[in-house]
Amino acid sequence: MLVAAGLMPAWAAVGAASVLVVLRLVALRFARPPDTGTQVGEADALAERHSTLAQLAATAGGREEASQLLSAVAATLPDPFMVLDAHGIVILCNEHAVSAFEVDPTGQHISAAIRAPAILEAVEQVSETGEAQRVDYERRVPVERRFEAFVAAIPKAPPARGGTLGSPALLLLLRDLTRQHQVERMRADFVANASHELRTPLASVLGFIETLQGAARDDAKARAQFLELMRAQAERMSRLIDDLLSLSRIELNVHLRPTDTVDLGKAVRHVVEFLEPLARERGATLELSLSDGEVFVKGDRDELVQVFQNLIENAIKYAGSGGRIEIFAETSGTARGESTVSLSVRDHGPGIPAEHIPRLTERFYRVNVQDSRSKGGTGLGLAIVKHILNRHRGKLVVKSEVGVGSVFTARLPLAAPDSVAQPEHKAPNNRPKAKINQ
Ligand SMILES: Nc1ncnc2c1ncn2[C@@H]1O[C@H](COP(=O)(O)OP(=O)(O)O)[C@@H](O)[C@H]1O
Ligand SMILES: [Mg+2]
The missing domain is CATH 3.30.450.20 (PAS domain)
Known part of the structure; x- marks a missing residue:
């Protein structure tokens, strides 16, 4: 040659x-x-x-x-x-x-x-x-x-x-230009998927309105029932728009490293408290075991709250009723001398077949679309988790076995000790922003 x-x-x-x-x-x-x-x-x-x-x-x-x-x-x-x-x-x-x-x-x-x-x-x-x-x-x-x-x-x-x-x-x-074309195609697919996801509930709302204006005009019982269904569809659209906006905001900031210092335990406890009622309603129990010492990461508190909320909420939604959901943290050192903390959410639900695992963080990817929709899912939760963790130089690790359950782990680098002097710059009463899908 x-x-x-x-x-x-x-x-x-x-x-x-x-x-x-x-x-x-x-x-x-x-x-x-x-x-x-x-x-x-x-x-x-x-x-x-x-x-x-x-x-x-x-x-x-x-x-x-x-x-x-x-x-x-x-x-x-x-x-x-x-x-x-x-x-x-x-x-x-x-x-x-x-x-x-x-x-x-x-x-x-x-x-x-x-x-x-x-x-x-x-x-x-x-x-x-x-x-x-x-x-x-x-x-x-x-x-x-x-x-x-x-x-x-x-x-x-x-x-x-x-x-x-x-x-x-x-x-x-x-x-x-192969890579550039792939990115362009992904963007086009994303717009098509997002439009499709919005069009479905919109079409159903329009259908109900038509019925209410026509056949069911004077039927009080049907009116109440249809209004309830319309509310559910409108909420679905609203969740989708919230998730789409979250995703684009995170993408815009992806190159800006978060600068706040976040007390991880405090953020996780906050999410667990917030999701406790949903877990009770679904017959699941949340078992939180964190060590007594404080663990700090450099991060954006709201975004980290969103990560933990998406993972725990998924466990509640998909792990079947009556299940135990364990939430635990482990710290460890990496080969490069950095220390990391891994926050894991383990459920004992049906598990996820191996072929789906690499695709879970793709936008709109669900193992079972109907199941996700019926549980208020948008298919964007894990895509958001992945993007937030990328921004934090972190990583999502998914391990799952069918019939045994799943463990979703968010791994994050620990904040350097000298940056831990003034943790939590945000107001303490910051509630998780995303709505809980009932
Ligand atoms: N703990 C879990 N157990 C089983 N399947 C899960 C779990 N977490 C996520 N999944 C699967 O991954 C899919 C994508 O999750 P996500 O991106 O959060 O979307 P959504 O929850 O809105 O459907 C879900 O639809 C579900 O099929
Ligand atoms: Mg989800």
Whole structure:
């Protein structure tokens, strides 16, 4: 595999000036305003790195250094990169190109690696006109991947048409957009799911209104019954909107580390007290065992309360009646010398089949949609838990065995001892915000 190392002789003769031009084209390619914040940062860093390398190239002078430099740059680039001669023969490519096309096309026509007519046409047109082109390229097998291709003529290279075999004439860069497309698709799915979840209770409320205006107009008993059903549906919509707003607020703050110091035991006791009536109503008992010492975490108290509330409420809802729900905390050290606290909620309910466990934190994912709906679920509780724990540099661990029960554990880093001087900046009477679904 050549992979940006063994350059052909004609290419080696290009020298520092051409390398400089290629590097500028590469930098220009990445300097294009990308779509997300992270990419802007990446692009800036790359452009900066390349401009430094370009300066080096300018001073390097020698051909040998220049070709080595270009090879190094090609190998460093995060995306597939190729240099072609005027006849479309690949004279240099990096490892990303080899792995993207599952073939090392060096020494072969570009069509050996890429069959997409749009890219081959772009290569031809750029050879003829010298004008750079951007083309979208989608590959479906073996796995679906999407790229944006950038094809440009290398200025100062011999004119493409009369160019000699092996002289660099064009460069081709592919930017992998697969991940970005996946994120876009997830967003679209999320909007579709959220709309569907809202439309269902809305349609039922509209149905009841119609009935009340028509057939049941003078039926007092039916009116009372329908109004009750409408209230339940309206509450379901309201819960969904609360959860959606929670999720988007947490997502907005995901990069801001919480700064308050929270007394974990106090927050958990508060949630247990709050959920006690619901547990009684469902015939479940909440058994809280926390050690006497105080445990502090750096966190947002309201968000942590929401985590514990979602986990304990799930145990009450899904673990069947008459069950014991144990809530306990353990502290431990990690390999990196940090200390963590794990707050676990163990139930002795039906458990969750293994295939569902990795998907529980996906938005709207439920093991049984009807069961969740009938218990007032929105399917967003564990997604919210996951996002809050991410923001706290924590983690959710789920262990479950069918017929035995489940343990949901929220693991959080402990606050550094020097930050524990002024715990709980929030008002002590802060009630959990989410409503309890009866
Ligand atoms: N303790 C539990 N026991 C069994 N199943 C659970 C438990 N906790 C969560 N689940 C399953 O995970 C799904 C997702 O939970 P969650 O995101 O809180 O949504 P919701 O409770 O609104 O349905 C639930 O619908 C349920 O199927
Ligand atoms: Mg839930």
